[in-house]
Amino acid sequence: MVHAIRIHANGGPEVLEWEEVEVGDPGEGEIRVRHTAVGLNYIDTYLRTGARPLPMPAVLGMEGAGVVEALGAGVTNVAVGDRIAYADMPPGAYAEERVMPARIAVKLPDGVDDQTAAAAMLKGMTAQFLIRQCFRVEPGMTVLLHAAAGGVGLIASQWLNHLGVTVIGTVGSPEKGELAKAHGVHHVVSYNTENFVERVQEITDGAGVPVVYDGVGKDTFMDSMKCLSPLGMLVTFGNASGAPDPLVLGDLSTYGSIFVTRPMLFHYTATPEALAACANDLFDVIASGAVKIEINQTYALKDTAQAHIDLEARKTTGSTVLLP
Numbered sequence: 555m556v557h558a559i560r561i562h563a564n565g566g567p568e569v570l571e572w573e574e575v576e577v578g579d580p581g582e583g584e585i586r587v588r589h590t591a592v593g594l595n596y597i598d599t600y601l602r603t604g605a606r607p608l609p610m611p612a613v614l615g616m617e618g619a620g621v622v623e624a625l626g627a628g629v630t631n632v633a634v635g636d637r638i639a640y641a642d643m644p645p646g647a648y649a650e651e652r653v654m655p656a657r658i659a660v661k662l663p664d665g666v667d668d669q670t671a672a673a674a675m676l677k678g679m680t681a682q683f684l685i686r687q688c689f690r691v692e693p694g695m696t697v698l699l700h701a702a703a704g705g706v707g708l709i710a711s712q713w714l715n716h717l718g719v720t721v722i723g724t725v726g727s728p729e730k731g732e733l734a735k736a737h738g739v740h741h742v743v744s745y746n747t748e749n750f751v752e753r754v755q756e757i758t759d760g761a762g763v764p765v766v767y768d769g770v771g772k773d774t775f776m777d778s779m780k781c782l783s784p785l786g787m788l789v790t791f792g793n794a795s796g797a798p799d800p801l802v803l804g805d806l807s808t809y810g811s812i813f814v815t816r817p818m819l820f821h822y823t824a825t826p827e828a829l830a831a832c833a834n835d836l837f838d839v840i841a842s843g844a845v846k847i848e849i850n851q852t853y854a855l856k857d858t859a860q861a862h863i864d865l866e867a868r869k870t871t872g873s874t875v876l877l878p
């Protein structure tokens with residue numbers, strides 16, 4: 555038996571319970587992993603509340619790093635003793651040990667320690683697919699990135715800056731503004747006190763931006779469309795403030811024949827080749843120092859409920875790691 559954070563019903567952070575669970579042996583195509591660090595992500599709160607239904611009881615968590623303890627039949631991409639990390643379905647990372655599909659495991663290079671990996675795999679590969687695949691930025695562009703001081707935000711800001719992009723970043727407090735500035739955001743916009751549509755128009759001399767990366771959802775979605783230049787793309791990739799209202803198709807033409815996409819990382823890393831390319835791109839920017847992974851909060855894994863409370867109260871910045 556090992557300890558895990560498990561839920562038996564959807565609800566608030568109080569449903570996250572520290573329990574003993576059976577891990578079992580890995581089946582075909584699976585590995586057993588002993589976690590050394592686990593990542594906290596906003597998507598974990600959607601699974602906890604039931605915004606995305608799961609069979610109960612369920613162990614949450616989609617990002618972790620650790621050591622391979624055992625292999626199921628047919629596993630060839632990793633070996634017992636390898637240091638690995640992952641960011642994908644199925645959930646189960648909030649545990650001292652777990653059995654999981656081998657295909658989602660990535661071997662860690664020596665230069666990336668376990669806590670950095672647990673802080674970076676999901677949020678960093680998300681930044682990678684957003685800015686390098688979904689809407690591929692070019693040097694000289696100016697883009698809008700919401701929640702720039704958050705987990706995905708701090709990584710994406712640094713990476714965009716490294717690629718020669720001018721970043722307009724929204725934040726919820728002056729402290730977060732300072733942090734975002736120190737991580738590559740050129741123009742900080744406080745969206746609680748300023749009208750971000752007007753600020754984007756000012757900064758871009760009325761041209762708008764070719765892309766908005768919006769992980770905030772409900773509170774920003776409609777206005778994000780108004781920040782785009784003609785033929786621009788709204789990448790709505792998360793719902794930290796709730797799910798956006800339904801899209802009126804006519805708005806796409808009203809705002810300049812714009813495009814809207816609602817992507818998921820897991821579709822961009824669905825094949826071994828795509829996963830390796832995405833992870834290697836991330837490891838390269840970490841190794842070069844272009845992107846620094848900021849672990850601004852750590853909690854004992856058994857205190858995951860408190861981590862959820864703080865994440866949802868907008869008290870966290872950068873990445874949060876849970877320690878088994």
Ligand SMILES: NC(=O)c1ccc[n+]([C@@H]2O[C@H](COP(=O)([O-])OP(=O)(O)OC[C@H]3O[C@@H](n4cnc5c(N)ncnc54)[C@H](OP(=O)(O)O)[C@@H]3O)[C@@H](O)[C@H]2O)c1
Pocket residue numbers: 594595596597676677680701702703704705706707724725726727730769770773791792793794795796817818819820865866867868869870871872
């Ligand atoms: N589609 C994908 O594949 C994918 C993958 C990873 C993450 N995501 C999404 O990316 C977003 C960021 O994820 P993360 O884990 O890095 O979280 P995070 O950005 O560290 O935390 C969410 C941030 O959103 C902002 N926010 C604005 N309104 C909020 C509200 N009403 N309640 C709570 N927060 C609010 C807060 O920053 P301020 O205080 O500065 O406003 C908060 O810190 C999430 O929406 C997540 O679901 C999507």
